[in-house]
Amino acid sequence: MFHFSMDNARSVGVLSLSGDLTIRNAAEFKEAMANAMDQANQLEINMTEVERIDLTTLQILCSAHRTLLKKGKSLALSGTVPAFIRETVQQAGFADCAGENETSGLWKGVTN
Template sequence: MSGTQAVLAIEGELTIYRAAELCEELKAAQASAAALEINLAGVTEMDSAGVQLLMAAKKSAQATQRSLRLVGHSPAVLEVFEILDLAAHFGDPLVMPAAAH
């Protein structure tokens, strides 16, 4: 597993309605590689359950000394991250320009 990377692209809603399904996908992806990149470009809607999933993925990555990167933030993700001021939590420089739209 050393040096392996997995990419998980989330499409559609990152909400309570898909939380259980996405949680299992995230766990499987994290277990399969030393580094996980989560592509959020296809996220059309995000709620607090989606935020909790991403926070849990980050906590799990830290606990197992694995890498986790969020990339391709959709407008829906940027909006939630901006409202909740989550850029610092995820160490995410892509969120900073969100105020431009």
């Protein structure tokens, strides 16, 4: 469900997520995120295999993103983001939530 791998040379960590990512396992997801955030300076999240998300997912990602930005670290998405996730982000009005500008925005290409 949560798989973390680290490219030590570039200090890029990739957290690959899969399956359901909803309130049922929100605590575990937060845990996994916290872990990954500690280890990597540049964190990438791969959501290609994710099947369901909800508001808790968006809150965790959004909060993590802001916190990392404050610390001078970065959070980005890698791989393809499934269309339903983009849609949920757009419908929930999170599109440029932490993305004050085009470079740091988490959900690039999605607008409210």
